[in-house]
Amino acid sequence: MATKKVLASVAQFCAGNNVGKNLETVLELIKEGSRRGSEMIFFPEASDYIAENKQQGLELAQKIDGEFLTSIRQSAKQHKLWLSIGVHELAEGDRPYNSNVVVDNNGEIVSVYRKLHLFNVNIKNGPQISEANTTSEGSGVVKPIDTPVGKLGLAICYDVRFPELALALRELGSQGIAYPSVFTEKTGAAHWHVLMRARAIETQCYVYSSAQIGNHNAKRSSYGCSMIIDPWGTVIAHCPSNNEPSLATAEIDLEYVEKVRGQIPVFENRRRDVFRTNYDLL
Template structure:
């Protein structure tokens, strides 16, 4: 298998799923024009609500979501697989939603799903106060990596980035690419985003693809941006920008890079990471 070009997309989702679908359709066209063989979109691409109550009112099952259906049609029309973060309802609790990521294959079929395990509860002095656990149901399982034409992909979402155990588990299960679709806040993004992404790539010797929300979504939420693709040596191969002006909705953008599994195998063979499980339990 030779190198494969993939695209990472960046947008400013709002509470309008119709608007967000149009933004994603624009990113799909850009990815096709760039020769990408897959497109990776951010966490919560379908919508970002002002409140938990608004989110619960907006959420729809996948089979009834015009946002998901629109992406399925586009994936099939362009023969472009799409990895995208969405919301799903919690049947047993109408006040909560699921924060998930799905893989839509080139036929438009949903072939993989992962529900966010680690939820973002934070109160940063002078910064954001967010309690995701109040309105999002936590996931309970690390999903095995799934096969694509360019390698085995392991899914995580945003705050999962801070917990290396999940990426190490995915690597042990055969992952060659690990994804972090995100909506990082500006203060935490400035402090930790690139450092954590590079660390996850280096310690797993995997490609890391991190599609990020960017800009002001509403009066309460601003996202950091800086979507990235990083190679197994920790080198940033592609990166988009961040906020342009506070209050401005940024133009949807993509950037691309090549996934080269031969290079990955070179890194792994030249610096094998063999954990001493006789000394400490494997995480």
């Protein structure tokens, strides 16, 4: 499907608990991406809302065919571009999925990945955070899909700390990996660049790191720095460090993916006889 060179963008904005306002922001960024000639735009995790508490989060969650995604699908079709966007997907029970949804240029949902790794920490006399209290856990890796930017693998935020997912996606054919994210300011400043660049270098894939930025409410703020990283590990586009909604755009060159992989053939040199995998079972 993909041509050798296309434009892609990563989005950045500060979502709150007003779903309608967040939708307006996403739709404006889609228009801007279309004006730039982007064939695919990558939006952050939780682009639909960031709630102030569990009850509010449950009340705001929509099914995958709800108004939020329906409006975004219509915009993708109107502007003839693809989207990857992080949303809360209402499911059975009291905890929605944290999902990365891919919409094609006909407005059709072509893939849904549900976050595998949920952030749970319980530090004595320190922070106690349990994403599992508010979010249902995904059940498996989703096979990469054909997009304008090549074979695309899907992940979400905290997944970046688990290289086995990125390696599995590369083994399954990925030429790029999408990580819609909401990194805290502290962990973002310490780990955002090094983790995302590491995933790009070890998989020799483009990495699309779209992120939330700014103060969402009195208890939560995000690091931002949405960026696109090439298969050599170079940051080739990044959003500004202010809270205004923005895009960063770069040319995606699939011939460069092939070149990097030819120069350092790490996946041909892997010791599969020692480090066994079951990617072929997916």
